[in-house]
Amino acid sequence: MDAKQAETIIKETQQYAKTILNSLSAHVAIIDENGMILETNRAWERFAQSNQISIRPDTLNVNYLEVCDAAQGESAEKSKEVAAGIRKVIKGEVEEFVLDYPCHSPNEKRWFYMRAARAVGSDTLRVVVSHENITALKEAESRLRQREDELKQKTLHLEEANAALRAVLRQRDEDIQEMEQTILQNLKDSVLPNVERLQDIVVRPEANQIVQLISSGLNEIASPFLRRLSNLEAVLTPREIEIASLVKAGKSTKEIASLFNLSIATVNFHRRNLRDKLGLTNSSTNLRSHLLSLEK
Numbered sequence: 302m303d304a305k306q307a308e309t310i311i312k313e314t315q316q317y318a319k320t321i322l323n324s325l326s327a328h329v330a331i332i333d334e335n336g337m338i339l340e341t342n343r344a345w346e347r348f349a350q351s352n353q354i355s356i357r358p359d360t361l362n363v364n365y366l367e368v369c370d371a372a373q374g375e376s377a378e379k380s381k382e383v384a385a386g387i388r389k390v391i392k393g394e395v396e397e398f399v400l401d402y403p404c405h406s407p408n409e410k411r412w413f414y415m416r417a418a419r420a421v422g423s424d425t426l427r428v429v430v431s432h433e434n435i436t437a438l439k440e441a442e443s444r445l446r447q448r449e450d451e452l453k454q455k456t457l458h459l460e461e462a463n464a465a466l467r468a469v470l471r472q473r474d475e476d477i478q479e480m481e482q483t484i485l486q487n488l489k490d491s492v493l494p495n496v497e498r499l500q501d502i503v504v505r506p507e508a509n510q511i512v513q514l515i516s517s518g519l520n521e522i523a524s525p526f527l528r529r530l531s532n533l534e535a536v537l538t539p540r541e542i543e544i545a546s547l548v549k550a551g552k553s554t555k556e557i558a559s560l561f562n563l564s565i566a567t568v569n570f571h572r573r574n575l576r577d578k579l580g581l582t583n584s585s586t587n588l589r590s591h592l593l594s595l596e597k
Contacts, residue, residue: 328432331420334391336366336384339427348432352406365430376404387417390428401435412439537578544571549592 322329328345330338338360349360366387372380379402386398397418404411413432420427537545540561547557558568576582579591 325431326433330360330365330430332365332387332428332430334426334428336364336387336391338363338365345432376402379403383415383417387428387430390417390419391426393419401439409436411436537575541571541575541578544568545575545592548572548575548589551589 322340323343325342326344327342328348329342330345331340332338341360345360366384369380369384369387379400383398383400383402386395386400389395390398397416399417400415402413402415404413412435414435415430415432417428417430420429543561544557547560552560554565554568554572557563558565561568572588573582576584576588579588581588581591
């Protein structure tokens with residue numbers, strides 16, 4: 302290969318490299334160990350033109366580090382950070398330096414991702430500096446954060462609403478329970494005793510039947526409130542409470558009669574009263590199963 306052929310190959314290689322460099326969307330500059338700009342791509346030049354810089358758009362032979370050091374205003378802090386990062390890459394203290402930074406124009410908000418790294422395969426020290434426009438990504442992140450904040454706010458409001466609803470339901474349950482206990486206590490203290498006295502003094506059979514119907518009706522009124530064992534105890538006699546406890550424990554009529562020294566007929570009488578007060582008179586529901594369900 303003669304010198305002319307070698308020169309042609311070098312030119313073709315350089316042109317190929319330049320074509321690749323110009324195909325990149327990132328703004329790319331190649332600088333030497335002193336920070337001098339040796340090469341830039343078309344995206345770099347277009348960005349310089351759009352920002353109306355006072356020097357040639359390709360900024361060749363401009364010292365990039367000095368420009369960063371001399372920056373003033375809002376960009377001064379980030380520019381000095383960039384210069385310090387590139388110097389670390391030049392000295393070999395770090396393999397690369399990266400930075401996200403804002404670069405807003407009067408007409409639009411912009412963000413860039415800057416990366417500086419040593420060129421691979423170069424005989425002399427060269428650093429490739431690239432700036433990629435990441436405005437779309439930043440805006441997407443901002444929208445995502447906004448949606449997350451909105452979701453957190455909605456979740457908080459929902460939790461507060463649920464807490465308020467639970468408090469209302471809890472108060473409603475307490476009010477219902479208090480009302481039930483009041484009604485049952487009034488039945489036990491004021492109504493049922495008078496019905497029992499009336500049964501004792503009634504002579505005519507047909508009148509006694511009417512009294513029994515009244516008693517049964519009152520028990521039916523009370524039975525819907527007897528969903529809780531605490532309410533049940535408000536309308537039962539002490540003996541009925543004892544027998545209900547043993548029935549719930551699985552004791553048979555014979556065993557209960559033996560424990561209390563009662564006749565089986567007496568125990569059956571109390572069991573019928575329990576079924577009557579629980580609204581089970583005409584039901585096939587097992588008494589023990591029903592008593593156990595009141596604890597749930």
